[in-house]
Structure formats: C-alpha cells, structure tokens
Amino acid sequence: MLFNSYVFIFLFFPLALLGYYSIKHRTAQLVFLFATSCVFYIYWSAAYILLMLFTVALDFYVAKFIDLSSDQKQRKALLIFSILVNLVILFFFKYFYFMLDSAASVFNVFGGHLQRPNWEIILPIGISFYTFQSMSYVIDVYRRHSSAHGNLLDFATYVTFFPHQISGPLVRHNQIVPQLEKKQLFNPERFWSGLNLFVLGLSKKMLIADRIAPVVDSLILNPGSMQFAEAWIAAVGYTVQIYFDFSGYSDMAVGLGRMMNIEFPWNFNSPYKSKSITDFWKRWHISLSSWLKDYLYVSLGGNRKGELSTYVNLFLTMLIGGLWHGANWTFVVWGMYHGGLLVIERFLKKKNIQINSTVLTFFLVVIGWVFFRANNISDAFLWIKALFSFAEPGAFVMDFRAGYKDQLSIALSLGLLIAFFMKNTSEIKFPTTWKRVLVLAILFVICLSFMSDDSPFLYFQF
C-alpha cells in the first residue's frame, strides 16, 4: 500500500487514526497499532508477513538471552547467531541470483557453466529496512548500550510500525519504544504539524519527483544514443528526482508518525547544500549513514587502528552501504565511488586541505547518481561518456515529447530552487493561518488529482 494512494488516504489511515485515538487503554492501543501495521504489510503480501514476524521474534528473544547472560562467549555466540540468520535471510531474498549470475560470469570466462535454478524469488518489501532495524537492537544489547525490552509487543510494534515499515527512516529502538510505552492521546498541535509534513512530502513526491521521472526514464532507455545535453538533463533530473522522491517519502513518514504522536528522526537535511562529500553524508539518508557508522564502521574498527585502517574501513562501509541498496554492480560502484571520495577528503583534511564547495560537491554527487540509476555498468559508462561529449555534433539537441518538456522545466527548476535556496522541511514552521490552510488544501487536492498515475517510491525497491 502506498502513502500516495486513495486506499491509504481515504480508507486505511482514517480508520487507523480513528481506532488508535478511540482506544483508551495503552496495551489495547498498542495491539491495535501492531495489527494495523500487519494489515498494511499484508496488503502487499500475506505470506511474507510471517518472515518479518519471524525476524522480530528471533531478535527479541536473542537480545533477551544476551541481556540475561553474563558469559561473554555465550553473548557473542548469540549475537553472531542473530546476525547470521538475519543476513542469510536478507542475502537469499536479495542477493542470491545476483551472486549466482556474477559467479556464472566468472565461470564463463574459464569456459565453465553454472546452471541457474528456476526459483521465483520475490524480494519481500521493506526487508532491508526491518532487518537492519532489528539487528541494531541486538547489537545495542550486546554492547550494553541498552537493556533488552521487556515486552515483545512494544518491540514488534516498533519494527512493524507502518509509517516507517517499508522505506524507513531506519529508526533505533531506543528512539521509538519509549514513546510506544506511553498511552498516546490526540494532540492537535502535533497533528497539525504532522498533517503539514504529510502534505508537503506528498507534494514533493507527486508534483516534483514524478514530473521528472518520465523524462529521465525515457532518456536512460538507450544511453548510447544520448546527446550531451540529454545526458545532463537525465543526470541532474535524476539527482532532483531521487531527492524529492525519497525525502518526500521520509517527510510523509515523519508526518504520519507525528499525527500519531510518535516522533521520528529527520532523514534529510538539505543534502544538496553540502560543501563536501563528508558533509553530504551527514545530510543524506541520515538514518542509514548513522546506522552504517555505528554498526558497521565502528565494528570494523572505525578510526581506532591507524590511518590506513581508517581509510579501508571507510571505503568498505560505503561499499557495503552501496550494496545494501540493491543487487547490482552499479550500486557497488556507487558505494565505492563515495567511499573513495570520503577517503580522499579525509586524506586531504590531514594535509590541511579542506573541500568547501557546494558546486563541486553537487557535481560529484550527480556523477555518482549516474551509477546508481544506470541499469548496468556499461550503460553507466555510456552515460558518463555522453556527459562529456560537448564537442559531438548534435550535442545540444534535446529530443523528448513536447508535453514532457514543459513539466520537466517547471519541476526541475522548482526542485533545484527548493534544494539549494529554501529551508529544509525540519526548519519550516506551520502557523495556523487561513493562508496556510488554503495553500495546504490546494496542494493536497492537486496531489490527489495525480494519484491515479502509477508512482511507487524509488526506495521501495531497496
């Protein structure tokens, strides 16, 4: 079920709110919230809900045993067990065919042949997110950063809570569970703020990201025939599209949570205003980058084992972060690209050379997105080649449908203006003026009118 769908806006969410605030007893409220979140997931797949619940139950009880145990070896064994099971499940559903096809390519080079089994493996929606969330809880308990939660219902509701279930933010248990432990009453001020965030997020997705998507998609179909100008339109277009799609989703998730009195952390902080790649990763998909830092980079050794080791750990963290996004070498290259840039910046910083340029950072980020979006590595390189082919004949020819040209120009201009010059959503105030109400209502109705167009969120595929 998408947030930007009639069934969610007119049926699911109103009923969820009604039930949530009608129930006065805390435990019953939590049961209702958990059941609602399960229904939200079941709308996509009834079978795979069991997989998510298995992950929840596994990590809850493993963490409990870790917390109760005083034997360090036993604690470590339980941690490894939890991580292994979680990663095996994730790897099977997300990376099995990718690994197999990659191995087959290697076999082919040596004249061998690897038979691909004919299984239909469907990627369970949200698996990357809920697996990481659940694992982080076990790791926190192992590190003694947190005690194990006493109540399975609290923990299960935290993992499955529908606003962040499918595409984050990757919230930590100690941010959410304490909020769930309190009975939630309707708070008009928070509800109004959440409503504004939801409509703003919806507008970002439907009125900017989705207006750019058809042009980018059509240009990328055949990267070999892209001209210079088209390549840049596609690259910058995708840069704006992915930001507004994902930050729009995150705003909606934060808004939905706030309407239910649950506060989620912000996931974006005007990332295209960054002055360096290091800065970029403090502003882009903040919940993921902080997860990677706390649970992967630190576990690898962080910066505690010398400069060279720090570079390696940084690079590996970003490589794995890239792979997390999807089963394709393009994501690995994207991760390595950013890892390399972070290493270079760190090295330069040691030499007292500071990168401090929004334009350069934006340019580097745009190049990175080419790998992220391209269907395969060779398409990515064809696209990159087109980005620098300004001397070719027809370099400035842009050939796309007339109707698309108008909507692209408006959406792209607006998107760049907002990304570079306007406040981040977290900085916006929501006054209760008639002007605000009118603007919000107009935006909402316009978004509703675009809702019949097919537009899943980009990060659903991760």
Added chain:
Amino acid sequence: MYKKSIISFLCLSGLMLLLFAAFNYHNDPFCFFKCENFSAQSSTANYYLYPAQYVLKNPDAEVIILGSSRGENVPEKWIDEKTGLKTINLSTPGADVVLKTTLLNFAKAHLKNLKLVIWQVDYFELTRQTTSEKVLYAEPYFKYQPFRSNQISYQFKKMKALIDHKTFEAILKYKKGTKPDIAFKLFKSTDSYEKCLNFSFEKADHEALKANEEVFKKHLIKSLQGLDKRFMPRQDAQYVDIFKREIKKLEEANIPVVILALPYHKIFWERFKRDNSQFIPQYEEWLQMIENLKSEKVQFSNYNWDFPEDNQSEFYWDDANHLQCNFYIYALEKHLLKAVNK
C-alpha cells in the same frame, strides 16, 4: 486554534475536491458519464472513440482493419481497389485486444454488411501493457467490451476520473482547440498510400535513398528506444482467450479474417536476439498460437521475422517498428484475393 485549522483544512479540501469533480463531470471530456447520444458528430477528447465515429460515418463499410500504430499505414484505398469492398482502417496507437475486440463488436453492430476483417497483431496486445482506461470506461464502448468487471469496482474506478488531473487537462486543451496528444489521423493511411504511389524505387528515388542512408539509420536506432520492453512481459491468459474467442466467432459468422503479423526491422532483431534471447520462446509461443487458429476462413500472413524482398530501406520502413504501405501491399495481396474469392 489547531483543531480549527485541521477541520478547516478537511472542509476546504473536501469542497475543492467536490467542485473539481463537478467541473470534470459537467464537461466529461472522455465520454465516461454523459454520453447517451454518442454519434459520429459528438465532440470528445477521447481519441479512442474516433475509430467508433469513423465506423458511424461509414455504415456501408465492408472491410475493417484492426491494428495498432503499426497498422495505421495499411492503405484503405488500395484494399478498396483490389477487392471492390469499401474499407475503413480503425488502427489506433497502442491498441490492445480489448480495444480491437471492442471496435470489432462495435463495427458488427453498426455496419450493414461486414465482409472481411484484417487483424494486425502485436505481441503486446495480449500483455495488458497498453489497456487504457479511456477504452474501459468510455460509455459508448461499455456493451461491446470483451469482459465485464464487477459493477461496484467498475463504477468506483470510473469515479477516479472525476478527480484525475488528466480529465481536467483534457478539458482545458480541448477548449483551447488543441488536439489530444496522440492525434488520431483517420486519413493517415490515405496520405501514406499516395506517398507509396509516388515513390519510385527503381528511378531517381533510389539515389535519394542511398544519400539518406546515414540519416535513416540514425532514425532507425532512435526508434529502438524502449521497443524491447514490449516483448518482456508474459501474455495474459484472459487476453489470449479473448483473442482466440473473437477469431472463432468471426469464423462461425462466416466472416473471413486475415491475421497479419508484421516484421520488425533487422536492426531490432539483431540487438534483441543478442541481449534478450530469453524472451524469444514466449514470442514464438504466441506465433504458434496464431498458427493454430488457421482455417478456411482464417488466414495468417506471418512476416514476423523478415520478408524476402526486404531492402531495409525507407521503401518499406517508416522506422524500426513501423512499415510503409508498400509492405502491406506486398504482404496482403494474395491473402485478400483468397479471402474475397478472387
């Protein structure tokens, strides 16, 4: 204060939505709601209704051509001359089996004497990729559609059009006098036929073709964009059944059918077989399904992979996906004569 703003927002949004829906309902550009008196002269922005109007304008037509954009260049005038039967080309860009069947049923109901059907087939017409709401919910087509969905769900889905931006945009464009995005050129096949008649491959135009070779090649390559995606989805079992059923019904009604499978340019097949060969079997399965429908009354003009006279030039090709009328003349001649017993 906040409660007041929330309630005001809900009321204002509701009111705006209602007004928007009312405006769209009143204008009904796609003929979803207020089309009881649909005729050849009705004004509509729903270009999928134009073939139906073409039928209504020509009740004495005896041959109909059902196709997608790939069938638009089938020359009515030539078929007319060859068979002595009045021909109308109902081909529409993106037409799938739902639209073709609906048009077929519409034609059967409104033509005095349908004598021959030319059905230009595409793989994608049986995959649900191009089924349009403008066909499914158009009131004039309702009783001619090949299947009926649940009434409540059908009405609910139709209601979405009342708050859809596409409905509103169509009203604005239509009021400005702008044609719909995909202009349905009912006279396109006549234009194309005249162009074919004037095209002399043996004479000076042969030189012009050669000079134009590089330009045409670039044009061909550009037209390959996204084409392979049409072959990737599996065909829908319900759609396959609809197609088979309609061919059978024509056979039983003693109306000859010429099913025409068109080639794609060599440049496309080379690339497709290299990059996407795993989709070839399902494509061949589709062709075999059509082969199995052949009978006394049902002919299959299968040029799917190639044809012997192909010189890969503009003589036969409009782009990698669309053909000039010279091809249809080549592909249809003997089938037409057999179909009308000449």
